[in-house]
Amino acid sequence: MPQSAQPNTQQAALWNDASGKAWVEMQPILDGVLAPFESLVVDAGYPGEGGNVLDIGCGAGATTLAMARRVGNDGRCVGLDISQPLVTLAAERARVEEVANASFEVGDAQAYAFESGRFDAVVSRFGVMFFDDPVAAFTNIRQAARRDGKLAFVAWRSPVENGFLTTAARAAAPFLPPASVPDPDAPGQFAFADGAKVKRILEASGWSSIKVERVDVPCRIAEGDLMAYVTRLGPVGAALREVDQATAEKITAVLPAAFAPFVEGGEAGFNAACWLATARA
Known part of the structure; x- marks a missing residue:
């Protein structure tokens, strides 16, 4: 796909408006659900004490x-x-948490003007599946890594393997216009x-020593947070922001029963079926 002058404009619009605001509101819940991935990604991408790391x-x-805590004050x-x-x-x-060696920048990794060879490692927790042109994006990201620098990220496997993540959309489907077949x-x-x-993308963008491994991570969310989680985020969260009140009430009414198979002892549990991809620049 030819890269436009401003790639990923649709994603930028989403994440600077409704989706981004929803994630801000849901941050404590999301961090709890995705906490098991922190050590997975940090361990896989850790460049050593004092390393310089980019989180996409x-x-x-x-x-x-x-x-930032793992690489220490010199990193x-x-x-x-x-x-x-x-x-x-x-x-x-x-x-607030006094992590002075962490900093943050607004930018699109597909087009960002990285300093060449600046980072010892590049990591991402579910942040790399949204590029218009993933080969262009990972080529640009590679330029930011030093020679032999690490890459480590997690990305979701198929919807079929992630039934929890698709339950809300299936439950809401009878009340919404027919969805088009998603473009893979x-x-x-x-x-x-x-x-x-994933491996082809990394090969085409110049990475080496590529491994794409299946990982299955147990995740949990408090039952009291579950409905907020499924009605504020994802395609159902987006739909509920657009539909009339009557339709919204019908959708929210069916969701508790749809998620009942996942709930036990005050928590919802599910398997996160993912890829752990690692490579070298």
């Missing part, structure tokens, strides 16, 4: 802060995200569902 699609900064972790609301929150968290190559949550595709 850093969101509200949880992984950036975790890596640094820079979080980059397309969403100004999320970067603002992340920077405030670094200030379009930017989005499941854009990297095909592990072979």
Whole structure:
């Protein structure tokens, strides 16, 4: 796909408006759900004490802060995200938590003017599936890494393997207009569902020593937070912001029963079926 002068304009619009604001509001819940991935990504991408690390699609900064603590005061972790609301929150968290070696910048990793060879490692927790042109993006990201620098990220596998993540959309579907068949190559949550595709993207963008490994991570969310989670985020969250009140009430009424199979002992539990991709610049 030819790269436009301003790529990822749709994603920028989403994450600087409704989606970004929803993630800001839901930050404590999201960090709790995704906490198991912090150590996974930090361990895989850790460049050693004093290392300089870039976190792509850093969101509200949880992984950036975790890596900054891991590399120590002589190291640094820079979080980059397309969403100004999320970067603002992340920077405030670094200030409050006194993580002085974490910093945050607003930018699109596909087109950002990185300093060549600046980083010893590049990491991401579910932040790399949204590029219009992933080969162009990972080529640009590679320029930011020093020679033999690390790359480590997690991305979702297929919707079929992630039933929890698609339950809300299936439950809401009878009350919404028919959805078009998703384009597997379009930017989005499941854009990297095909592990072979992920490897091809990294090969085409010049990375080496590529590994794309299946990981299955148990995640949990308090039952009291579950409905907020499924009605504020994702495609159902977006739909509920657009539909009339009667339709919204019908959708929210069916969601508790749809998620009942996941709930036990005051918590909802699910398996996060992902890829852990690692490579070298």
